[in-house]
Amino acid sequence: MPALPDRVALITGAGSGIGRATALLFAQEGATVVAADKIGERAEETARLVTEDGGRAIGVTADVSVAADVTAMVEAAVGSFGRVDVLVNNAGLSVGDTILDFDEAAWDLNLDVVLKSVYLCSRAVLPGMLERKRGAICNISSVNGIFAVGESAYAAAKAGMISLTANMANHFGKDGVRVNCVAPGTIRTPIWSERLKKDPNVFDTLKVWYPLGRVGEPEDVANACLFLCSDAAAWITGVTLPVDGGLTTGNFRMNTALQGDDA
Numbered sequence: 466m467p468a469l470p471d472r473v474a475l476i477t478g479a480g481s482g483i484g485r486a487t488a489l490l491f492a493q494e495g496a497t498v499v500a501a502d503k504i505g506e507r508a509e510e511t512a513r514l515v516t517e518d519g520g521r522a523i524g525v526t527a528d529v530s531v532a533a534d535v536t537a538m539v540e541a542a543v544g545s546f547g548r549v550d551v552l553v554n555n556a557g558l559s560v561g562d563t564i565l566d567f568d569e570a571a572w573d574l575n576l577d578v579v580l581k582s583v584y585l586c587s588r589a590v591l592p593g594m595l596e597r598k599r600g601a602i603c604n605i606s607s608v609n610g611i612f613a614v615g616e617s618a619y620a621a622a623k624a625g626m627i628s629l630t631a632n633m634a635n636h637f638g639k640d641g642v643r644v645n646c647v648a649p650g651t652i653r654t655p656i657w658s659e660r661l662k663k664d665p666n667v668f669d670t671l672k673v674w675y676p677l678g679r680v681g682e683p684e685d686v687a688n689a690c691l692f693l694c695s696d697a698a699a700w701i702t703g704v705t706l707p708v709d710g711g712l713t714t715g716n717f718r719m720n721t722a723l724q725g726d727d728a
């Protein structure tokens with residue numbers, strides 16, 4: 466039995482990385498997919514990959530930080546498939562590190578693409594979900610939204626997603642709509658391409674911080690989204706699930722430093 470039978474799933478930022486992996490997995494699990502991305506060719510490419518894999522999908526061009534684009538994106542989904550049952554708010558970017566590193570425009574860009582987009586996209590699909598008394602929304606936050614690991618504006622926006630998740634879950638649960646969040650650690654996707662140019666071994670450098678001994682793959686996040694959007698999670702709403710190889714459990718380095726080699 467597939468996990469998402471007869472569901473129409475709209476995935477933002479689906480032209481790359483986690484979004485593309487989620488689109489492919491959701492389609493394999495029975496969903497009809499609307500793959501949206503700022504770059505239309507990438508959205509179309511994801512839709513083509515889904516179709517080649519035996520699934521049903523369309524690609525849609527949309528900048529999720531622009532209200533008119535979001536309205537057109539949801540209209541395209543509803544026009545093609547009649548409704549949206551599942552929304553994955555995945556599109557994202559990160560600009561700057563400490564608050565002295567970036568200007569006001571960069572702050573706004575982080576907040577608009579990461580956080581305002583969740584408001585815009587959720588607001589656009591919720592009326593239909595509430596009418597049908599069925600819907601699932603999964604927001605892709607980050608471990609940066611849970612504890613301080615840099616990228617201040619991005620982190621603030623990702624923390625905001627966690628709060629918005631809990632509020633939406635509380636507001637709309639009684640009407641059959643569940644809203645959950647995943648908080649990935651380091652995932653091997655193109656979002657790391659600039660960092661990889663500076664340090665081709667960055668994933669090996671980072672993996673020592675992960676109790677499970679590796680960085681994540683896009684499919685690790687897609688699997689968590691699939692569970693949270695499926696009926697297997699029918700009594701789960703408002704949670705933020707770290708998908709982080711144990712990173713946010715902490716680490717023993719302070720203890721090791723205190724106790725020396727005996728630790």
Ligand code: NAP
Nearest residue numbers: 478481482483503528529555556557607649651652654656
């Ligand atoms: P990715 O491969 O760069 O994919 C993100 C996609 O979103 C790209 O196609 C990107 O297009 C698109 N996008 C950016 N701004 C957009 C906008 N305004 N409207 C529509 N689409 C837009 O990165 P990813 O790693 O899969 O990231 C997916 C999500 O996971 C993001 O929210 C990210 O913050 C989160 N995340 C990633 C990691 C990680 O280590 N990879 C860790 C924690 C959380 P462009 O390439 O043109 O920008």
